[in-house]
Amino acid sequence: MQYLVTGVAGFIGSHIAQELLRRGERVRGVDNFVTGTRENLKELGGLEFQQADLRDLAAMRAACRGVDYVFHEAALASVPRSVKDPVSTNDANVTGTLNLLVAAREAGVKRVIYAESSSAYGDTPTLPKREDMLPNPISPYAVSKLGGEHYMAAFYRVYGLETVSLRYFNVFGPRQAADSPYSGVLAKFISMMLEGKQPTIFGDGEQSRDFTYVDNVVQANLRACTAAREAVCGRAFNIALGERYTLNQTFAVLRGITGYQGEPAYAAERAGDVKHSQADITLATQQLGYAPPVSFEEGLHRTVAWYRQELAKSGVAAASSRA
Numbered sequence: 001m002q003y004l005v006t007g008v009a010g011f012i013g014s015h016i017a018q019e020l021l022r023r024g025e026r027v028r029g030v031d032n033f034v035t036g037t038r039e040n041l042k043e044l045g046g047l048e049f050q051q052a053d054l055r056d057l058a059a060m061r062a063a064c065r066g067v068d069y070v071f072h073e074a075a076l077a078s079v080p081r082s083v084k085d086p087v088s089t090n091d092a093n094v095t096g097t098l099n100l101l102v103a104a105r106e107a108g109v110k111r112v113i114y115a116e117s118s119s120a121y122g123d124t125p126t127l128p129k130r131e132d133m134l135p136n137p138i139s140p141y142a143v144s145k146l147g148g149e150h151y152m153a154a155f156y157r158v159y160g161l162e163t164v165s166l167r168y169f170n171v172f173g174p175r176q177a178a179d180s181p182y183s184g185v186l187a188k189f190i191s192m193m194l195e196g197k198q199p200t201i202f203g204d205g206e207q208s209r210d211f212t213y214v215d216n217v218v219q220a221n222l223r224a225c226t227a228a229r230e231a232v233c234g235r236a237f238n239i240a241l242g243e244r245y246t247l248n249q250t251f252a253v254l255r256g257i258t259g260y261q262g263e264p265a266y267a268a269e270r271a272g273d274v275k276h277s278q279a280d281i282t283l284a285t286q287q288l289g290y291a292p293p294v295s296f297e298e299g300l301h302r303t304v305a306w307y308r309q310e311l312a313k314s315g316v317a318a319a320s321s322r323a
């Protein structure tokens with residue numbers, strides 16, 4: 001089998017590619033390095049890499065040639081980035097996804113697995129979120145990811161291209177970028193706390209999230225490839241842990257793991273923010289055989305260990321450049 005991972009130099013894409021390569025599969029990856037990094041590719045020995053942008057249909061045609069399965073992880077993945085610049089988010093996430101689907105269909109790809117987002121649910125009060133609830137996106141980011149999901153379903157219905165959408169809930173883990181204003185909260189908090197810097201909580205810290213360790217998401221993707229067509233194609237599934245933690249609780253757990261002594265700073269709530277988020281993962285459990293292998297705390301321990309190692313490496317590099 002030949003696999004294609006879009007966004008392969010990004011956080012989640014690089015983890016999916018790494019697991020496929022570990023299993024001895026043939027993997028091609030594309031990335032435009034807007035948010036992905038060459039550093040992330042270093043772990044991916046054996047990868048066939050093409051630098052390409054999803055907005056370039058010809059490049060997507062080249063990427064899909066001879067491919068059996070596509071994992072579509074490439075996106076501009078940030079609520080605040082989309083609030084600031086909705087057009088580029090739409091271009092990458094909606095037009096990019098459409099180009100990929102057109103190319104995948106022409107190339108006779110067997111199945112496309114799509115990185116959808118829990119932001120599709122928006123701020124509806126009902127918890128946990130179930131797939132049969134009406135979507136209610138708030139931010140341009142959420143609209144763009146949901147647009148991609150609708151294209152996935154349409155390509156299955158209209159053209160018979162097999163597609164599966166996985167609605168990820170706040171994924172975290174090693175290699176998540178921590179140095180951008182658009183970084184996910186756990187990447188930011190962990191790297192800051194390890195450096196003894198004070199993190200800022202937007203709002204009162206009582207907002208909650210279903211934080212999901214990246215290995216759980218990798219497992220869901222691989223199962224989505226092999227699950228029965230009638231059970232999964234043209235549909236969307238929540239991929240999460242099925243629990244929720246407030247930012248205040250999470251900060252306290254991280255203080256224990258990182259050894260950070262200080263308190264967080266508090267600032268104004270962020271525009272477009274959702275208050276609470278938690279998934280019902282029954283459907284993915286039943287139809288995909290999804291069973292998240294890594295708990296929240298275990299995931300935090302593994303993630304802190306990774307950032308600690310990175311920090312030690314950059315400390316060594318800084319020291320040797322001074323010498």
Ligand code: UD1
Nearest residue numbers: 077078079117118119170184185200201202207270274277
């Ligand atoms: C949202 C989506 C998620 C999507 C992600 C892409 C929801 C529920 N989740 O995540 O599915 O993949 O966008 O980026 O819509 N925060 C701080 N301090 C910081 C940074 C963030 O307090 O320095 C807060 C935010 O205000 C928010 C929470 O932490 O309340 C999580 O933020 P973030 O990690 O950016 O992810 P979401 O916006 O929840």
